[in-house]
Amino acid sequence: MGKSFTHVPEGFHLRIPLPPVAVDIVDGEALLRIPFAAYTGAKGLVRDAAVPPVTRTLRVRTYGKDIIRISFDPAGREEETTDMLTPETIPELLPLSAETSGTCIELYDSQGVKRARFNTAPIATRPWSDLLPAGEKLLEAEWFPDGGTSVPLASYDRFAHGVIDSVSLGYLEKEGGIQHTLFSFKADAGECFAGTGERFAKMDLSGRTLTLENDDGLGVNSQRTYKNIPFYLSSRPYGLFVHSSCRMHFSLAGQSTRAAQGLVEDASLDLFLCGGGDVPTVLHNYCRLTGFAPSLPRWSYGIWMSRMTYHSAQEVENIGRRLRDSDFPCDVLHVDTGWFPRDWICEWRFSPDRFPEPAKWMAGMREQGYRITLWQTPDISEKSDVAGTARENGYLPRVNAGGDAGSDFSRQGIVGPIDFSNPEAASWYQDGLLRPLLDMGAAAIKTDFGENIPMDAQYHGLPPAKLRNRYALLYQKAAFEVTEDVYGKGGSLIWARAGWAGCQRYPVHWSGDAECSWQGMAGALRGGLHLGLSGFTCWSHDVPGFHGSPDFMNSWPSDTLYVRWTQFGVFTSHMRYHGCSPREPYEYPAIADLVRDWWKLRYALIPYIEQQVEKSAALGLPMLRPMILADETDPTCWHLDDQYLFGEDFLVAPVMNDEGVRDLYLPAGKWINFWTGELLSGGRWLKKVESPLLHLPVFVRRGAVIPIYPDHVNCTDEMDPGRVTEVEIREGFEGLPVCPGLWTA
Numbered sequence: 001m002g003k004s005f006t007h008v009p010e011g012f013h014l015r016i017p018l019p020p021v022a023v024d025i026v027d028g029e030a031l032l033r034i035p036f037a038a039y040t041g042a043k044g045l046v047r048d049a050a051v052p053p054v055t056r057t058l059r060v061r062t063y064g065k066d067i068i069r070i071s072f073d074p075a076g077r078e079e080e081t082t083d084m085l086t087p088e089t090i091p092e093l094l095p096l097s098a099e100t101s102g103t104c105i106e107l108y109d110s111q112g113v114k115r116a117r118f119n120t121a122p123i124a125t126r127p128w129s130d131l132l133p134a135g136e137k138l139l140e141a142e143w144f145p146d147g148g149t150s151v152p153l154a155s156y157d158r159f160a161h162g163v164i165d166s167v168s169l170g171y172l173e174k175e176g177g178i179q180h181t182l183f184s185f186k187a188d189a190g191e192c193f194a195g196t197g198e199r200f201a202k203m204d205l206s207g208r209t210l211t212l213e214n215d216d217g218l219g220v221n222s223q224r225t226y227k228n229i230p231f232y233l234s235s236r237p238y239g240l241f242v243h244s245s246c247r248m249h250f251s252l253a254g255q256s257t258r259a260a261q262g263l264v265e266d267a268s269l270d271l272f273l274c275g276g277g278d279v280p281t282v283l284h285n286y287c288r289l290t291g292f293a294p295s296l297p298r299w300s301y302g303i304w305m306s307r308m309t310y311h312s313a314q315e316v317e318n319i320g321r322r323l324r325d326s327d328f329p330c331d332v333l334h335v336d337t338g339w340f341p342r343d344w345i346c347e348w349r350f351s352p353d354r355f356p357e358p359a360k361w362m363a364g365m366r367e368q369g370y371r372i373t374l375w376q377t378p379d380i381s382e383k384s385d386v387a388g389t390a391r392e393n394g395y396l397p398r399v400n401a402g403g404d405a406g407s408d409f410s411r412q413g414i415v416g417p418i419d420f421s422n423p424e425a426a427s428w429y430q431d432g433l434l435r436p437l438l439d440m441g442a443a444a445i446k447t448d449f450g451e452n453i454p455m456d457a458q459y460h461g462l463p464p465a466k467l468r469n470r471y472a473l474l475y476q477k478a479a480f481e482v483t484e485d486v487y488g489k490g491g492s493l494i495w496a497r498a499g500w501a502g503c504q505r506y507p508v509h510w511s512g513d514a515e516c517s518w519q520g521m522a523g524a525l526r527g528g529l530h531l532g533l534s535g536f537t538c539w540s541h542d543v544p545g546f547h548g549s550p551d552f553m554n555s556w557p558s559d560t561l562y563v564r565w566t567q568f569g570v571f572t573s574h575m576r577y578h579g580c581s582p583r584e585p586y587e588y589p590a591i592a593d594l595v596r597d598w599w600k601l602r603y604a605l606i607p608y609i610e611q612q613v614e615k616s617a618a619l620g621l622p623m624l625r626p627m628i629l630a631d632e633t634d635p636t637c638w639h640l641d642d643q644y645l646f647g648e649d650f651l652v653a654p655v656m657n658d659e660g661v662r663d664l665y666l667p668a669g670k671w672i673n674f675w676t677g678e679l680l681s682g683g684r685w686l687k688k689v690e691s692p693l694l695h696l697p698v699f700v701r702r703g704a705v706i707p708i709y710p711d712h713v714n715c716t717d718e719m720d721p722g723r724v725t726e727v728e729i730r731e732g733f734e735g736l737p738v739c740p741g742l743w744t745a
Contacts, residue, residue: 004165004255005166005167005182005184005249005251005255005261005262005263006041006045006164006165006166006167006182007041008039008040008041008045008172009041010041011174012040012041012172012173012174012179013038013039013040013048013051013172013173013174014038014039014040014041014045014167014170014171014172015036015037015038015039015054015074015170015171015172015173016036016037016039016138016167016168016169016170017034017035017036017037017056017058017138017139017168017169017170018034018035018036018037018053018136018137018138018139019034019118019119019120019137019138019139019140020032020033020034020058020105020118020120020139021033021034021035021055023098023100023105023107025095025096025097025098027095028061028093028094028095028096028110029059029060029061029093029096030059030060030061030096030098030107030116031057031058031059031060032057032058032060032105032118033055033056033057034055034056034057034058034139035053035054035055036053036054036055036056036074036170036171037053037136038051038052038053038054039164041162043162044161044162044163045162045163045164046162047136056072056074057072058070058071058072058169059071059072060096060107060115060116061093061096062093062094062096062109062115063090063091063092063093063094063272063289064091064092064094064285064288065091065094065109065111065113065146065147066091066145066146066274066275066276066281066285067091067145067272067273067274067275067285067288067289068115068116068143068144068145068272068273068275069270069271069272069273070143070269070270070271070272070273071268071269071270071271072169072268072269073267073268073269074171074173074178074181074267074268075178075267075268077267077268079268079270080268080270082243082245082470083470083473083474083477083502084243084245084290084470084473084500084501084502085243085289085290085502086288086289086290086291086502086505089287089288089289089291089292090288090289091288094109094110094111095109095110096108096109096110096115097109097110102120102121103119103120103121104117104118104119104120104121105117105118105120106118109147113144113147114144114147115143115144115145115147116141116142116143116144117141117142117144118139118140118141118142119140119141119142120140122137123135123137132160132161135156138155138156138168139153139155139168139169140152140153140155140168141153141155141168143273144275145238145273145274145275145276146275146276146277147275148275148277149236149237149238149275149277150236151185151186151236151238151273151275152185152186153168153169153183153184153185153186154166154168154184154185154186154187154256154258154259154260154261155168157184157256157258157259165255165256165258165259166182166184166251166255166256166258166259166261167182167183167184167261168183168184169181169182169183169184169269170182170183171267171269178267178268179265179267180263180264180265180266180267181263181264181266181267181268181269182261182262182263182264183261183262183264183269183271184256184259184260184261184262185240185259185260185261186258186259186260187206187252187253187256187257187258187259187260188236189257190635191206191234191235191236191253191260192204192205192206192234192235192635192638192639193205193206193208193232193233193234193235193252193253193260194232194233194529194530194533194626194628194638195229195231195232195233195239195530195533195534196210196212196228196229196230196231196232196250196530196534197212197225197227197228197229197231197499197530197531197534198217198225198226198227198228198229198499198511198512198527198528198530198531198534199225199526199527199530200217200220200221200222200223200225200523200526200527201526201530202526202639202641203526203529203530203626203628203638203639203640203641204638204639205232205252206252206253206254207252207253207254207257208250208251208252208254209249209250209251209252209254209255210223210249210250210251210252211223211247211248211249212228212229212230212247212248212249212250212469213228213247213468213469214226214227214228214450214451214452214468214469214471214472214498214499214500215451215452216407216409216449216451216452217451217512217513218513219512219513219514219515219520219523219547220511220512220513220514220515220520220523220524220526220527221515221519221520221523225527226451226497226498226499226512227472227497227498227499227500227503227509227527227531227534228469228499228500229499229500229501229531229534229535230242230243230244230245230248230500230501231286231501231534231535232250232252232260233279233282233283233533234260235628235632235638237275237276237277237278237279237282237632238273238274238275238282239273239274239282239283239285239286240260240262240271240272240273240274241271241272241274241286241289241290241501242262242264242269242270242271243270243271243272243501244264244266244268244269244270244466245466245467245468245469245470245473245500245501246264246265246266246465246466246469247265247465247468247469248262248263248264248265248266249262249263250262265465266465266466272286272289274286274289278632279628279629279632280619280620280621280629283533283535283619283620283621284619284620284621285620286535286620287504287535287620288620290501290502290504290505290535291502291504291505291535292504292505292537292617292618292620293504293505293507293536293537293538293613293616293617294489294490294492294505294507294617295489295490295614295617296490296492296493296507296508296538296613297487297490297491297492297493298606298610298716298719299331299332299371299443299715299716299717300331300332300444300493300508300574301573301574301575301606301609301610301613301716302329302330302331302332302575302602302603302606302715302716303328303329303330303331303332303575303576303577303599303602304330304331304332304333304334304373304574304575304576304577304578305319305323305330305332305333305334305576305577305583305584306333306334306335306336306576306577306578306583307336307577307578307579307580307581307582307583307584308336308337308546308578308579308580309335309336309337309338309339309343309375310333310335310336310338310339311338311343311354312338312351312354312355313354313355313356313357313358313361314354316333316335316365316372317361317364317365319333319584320333320365320368320370322584322586323584323586324368324714326585326586326592326596327596328585328586328595328596328599329599329600329602329603329712329713329714329715330369330370330599330714330715331369331370331371331715331716331717332370332371332372332373332443332576333365333370333371333372333373334372334373334374334375334446334495334576334578335372335373335374335375336375336446336578337375338354339351339354339355339374339375341353342383344381344412345381345383345384345412346376346377346379346380346381346384347384347385347386348376348386348433348434348436348437349385358440358441359440359441362440362441362442363441366441369714369715369717369718370715371443371444372441372442372443373442373443373444373445373446373495374437374442374444374445374446375446375448376433376445376446376447376448377448377449378417378418378420378429378447378449378450378475379406379407379408379414379416379417379449380396380414380415380416380417380418381412381413381414381415382412382413382414382415383412383413386433387415389428390415390416390418390425390428391415393424393425393428394419394422394424394425394460395418395419395422395424395425395428395429396415396416396417396418396419396425397416397417397419397453397454397457397458397459397464398457398458399416399454399456399457400456400457400458402456403454403455403456403457404454404455404456406452406453406454407449407451407452409449416454416457417449417450417453417454417471418475419459419460419461420471420474420475420478421459421460421461421462421467421474422459422460422461423461425460426474426478429478429479430478430479430481430482431482434479434482434483435482435485435486438482438483438486438487439486443487444483444492444493444494444495445479445483445494445495446494446495446496447475447476447479447494447495447496447497448496448497449497449498450471450472450475450476450496450497450498451471451472451497451498452468453467453468453471455468469500470500471498471500472496472498472499472500472503473500473501473502473503475498476494476496476498476503476506477505477506479494479496479506480492480493480494480505480506493507493508494506494507494508495508495510495576496508496509496510497509497510497512499531499536501535503536504535504536504537507536507537507538508538508539508540508573508574509531509536509538509539509540510539510540510541510542510574510576511524511527511528511539511540511541511542512527512546513542513546513547514541514542514545514546514547515545515546515547515549516544516545516546516547516548516549516555516556516557516561516579517545517549517561518561518656518657518658520545520546521544521545521561521564521565521568521654521656522642522656524541524542524545525541525568525641525642525644525654526641528541528572528622528624529622529624529626529641529644531622532621532622532623532624532625532626533622533626533628535620536622537573537613537616537617537620537621537622537623538573538574538613538617538623539572539573539574539622539623539624540569540572540573540574540575540576541568541569541572541576542576542577542578542579543562543565543566543568543569543575543576543577543578543583544557544561544562544564544565544566544577544579544583545557545561545565545579546578546579546580547579547580548579548580548581552580553580553581554580554581555581556581556582557579557581558658559588559590559591560658560693562585562588562591562595563591563594563595563598563693564654564655564656564693564696566595566598566599567598567654567655567696568652568654568696569602570598570599570601570602570605571646571650571652571698572623572624572646573609573613573623573624575602585599591693593741594693594694594741597739597741597742598742600712600738600739601736601738601739601742603709603712603713603716603738604708604709604710604736604738604739605706605708606709606716606719607707607708607709607724608647608649608706608707608708609623609647611647611707612646612647612648612649613647615647615648616647623646623647624644624646625644625645625646625647626640626641626644626645627640627643627644627645627665627667629645630645630651630667630668630669631667631668634667634668634683636665636667637665637667640665642654642656642662643664643665643697648701648704649700649701649704649706649729650674650698650699650700651666651667651671651698651699651700651701652696652697652698653689653696653697653698654696655691655696655697660690660691660692660693661688661689661690661691662688662689662691662697663685663686663687663688663689664685664686664689664697665684665685665686666680666681666682666683666684666685666686666699667682667683668682668683669681669682669701669702670682670701670702670703671699671700671701671702672699672700672701672702672729672730672731672733673698673699674698674699674700674729674733675695675698675735675742675743677731677732677733677734679702679731680699694742695742700729700733701729702729702730702731703728703729703730704728704729705726705727705728705729706726706727706728706729707724707725707726707727708724708725708726708727708736708738709723709724709725709738710723710725710736710737710738711723711738712738
């Protein structure tokens with residue numbers, strides 16, 4: 001990337017667009033012929049008069065009334081189609097027409113709505129000095145993705161003497177070879193940005209420069225992240241989806257406060273501007289491009305219990321029995337790395353000694369109301385029994401001499417990840433490895449890892465630069481589709497960590513390996529909020545954090561952290577306990593009774609969660625909703641990252657300190673305190689709100705009707721849909737009858 005997006009290394013030229021010289025309409029698409037002038041960075045960024053402009057074609061299409069597609073390939077290659085896009089939900093093309101005058105070119109769709117304007121008039125000046133050369137007329141374009149919202153290119157983000165901070169459109173070349181492409185949209189003072197995937201950062205990303213390349217996050221408190229999504233959301237409002245899986249960089253009013261710009265390490269550029277007039281519609285339109293979350297089984301909304309790891313069928317049976325004997329409702333017991341003959345060495349087969357009759361065992365657990373889910377990784381160990389088959393059949397990448405074979409967290413001698421760009425390898429994975437486990441009774445597969453691949457290697461279908469980020473999509477698609485083939489639509493899910501555009505079609509994703517600390521809890525929440533503004537409806541996290549600190553395996557979470565993270569988990573689409581040390585509530589006897597009450601509240605709320613996930617998925621909205629979605633016109637809401645809406649009706653403010661005191665913001669409207677029934681007006685801060693360990697601040701919209709399950713159950717199998725009760729939340733609300741213990745303080 002160099003010193004900045006506009007840095008030009010010696011021997012290169014940066015091509016910057018001049019005004020279009022012509023426009024053609026072909027099959028309803030606008031093809032603008034645009035000269036690109038050559039600039040060099042030898043003495044500042046200045047025009048190289050010795051190199052003539054070269055004319056390229058900018059292709060403009062409109063999909064429905066709210067989406068514009070802007071693309072160009074300086075090398076003139078055929079446009080790439082990828083599985084990031086979902087043709088079945090993308091709106092139909094609206095044919096364009098062009099109107100040209102002496103000062104502008106305007107594009108109109110078939111409904112007569114203006115969708116773009118290119119100003120070709122000379123620069124307006126009042127000459128009085130010739131101290132400096134006259135400014136050069138560049139491409140000036142204004143886009144109207146929904147016919148109303150204006151999104152101009154940042155055409156003149158410069159000072160003088162070769163100081164240019166962003167380029168409207170451009171590409172870096174050397175001797176005709178294209179190195180990368182650039183784009184830049186005007187950023188207004190006060191404009192806010194969010195999204196870009198699982199960003200462990202403040203809600204407003206304005207001022208940040210980000211690299212979008214998947215990596216093992218190694219926690220949730222750094223710039224590394226498991227899930228990068230090439231989509232950002234602006235408060236203007238509009239959304240920008242960059243249709244590429246190459247490494248890219250966003251600078252959102254960062255390197256220049258006048259521009260939201262990007263650099264894509266690819267030789268072509270394919271941008272989708274999503275409008276709609278408000279943030280929910282922008283998100284919906286983004287999901288129309290990349291897909292919506294499917295329906296999920298009810299049992300997935302119950303409690304998941306796990307640790308790293310259970311080592312035998314007998315141990316899992318004992319855990320399940322003790323949970324039932326202690327009256328803890330639970331639906332899923334997850335077996336992490338320890339079900340293979342050798343811990344961590346993934347072979348997709350059970351240890352014959354410790355899990356001697358896996359089908360019979362899983363059927364027996366199922367009779368007790370427990371689903372069994374299994375961990376695996378796509379990275380194959382040299383010690384694995386399947387390594388030979390994978391190598392012999394070309395299911396692994398060909399790693400170049402001296403190259404790194406990939407992620408080896410467990411230090412088991414990884415020979416490479418399954419090459420999911422090879423359809424035969426994907427089929428082998430589905431039918432040879434996963435299907436037998438699913439047919440045997442495994443309810444779901446945890447598709448761990450997938451963020452890193454060997455970059456110094458050869459793959460079947462894609463170069464590594466394009467596969468690295470897309471790997472998560474191909475990996476999760478393979479796992480989800482075979483699970484769906486076994487369990488049917490609405491009965492299937494995976495448990496995934498990595499992500500890229502389109503992965504929301506294959507839920508559920510969790511936050512990764514958060515530290516057992518308040519910082520880990522805060523980082524996980526921030527990541528979930530940004531991911532929700534990147535197209536993901538469902539999301540989860542490890543309660544109460546994954547790894548200990550300072551001792552990774554042996555520092556246990558405190559009782560207070562355990563309870564506070566449990567409370568947060570209750571108000572999340574999916575709730576799983578997992579970590580390096582035991583997570584079963586009876587291992588924390590001082591708080592076990594309180595945790596039990598919260599688990600029962602979780603089960604009482606499952607009808608609401610089911611209802612709201614279905615609604616949210618259809619709209620492309622998250623279940624864990626940033627406060628932006630409460631009131632996008634309120635500037636305060638663009639800066640809140642420690643509270644959220646849970647579906648349409650709940651406002652949740654997790655407590656993330658030992659003192660039990662925090663400030664929170666009530667957005668506009670009328671809100672009912674979930675614990676006291678007190679009516680409060682929004683649009684204001686509540687300062688130093690004290691919450692005993694029994695509670696956290698939770699409010700419900702006045703008049704909301706919340707479906708609940710009124711009976712205590714051991715698992716969701718015991719839920720009778722006919723018993724679901726609706727509770728109207730108004731003044732005087734005295735609490736849900738199913739959990740009286742939470743209303744006794």
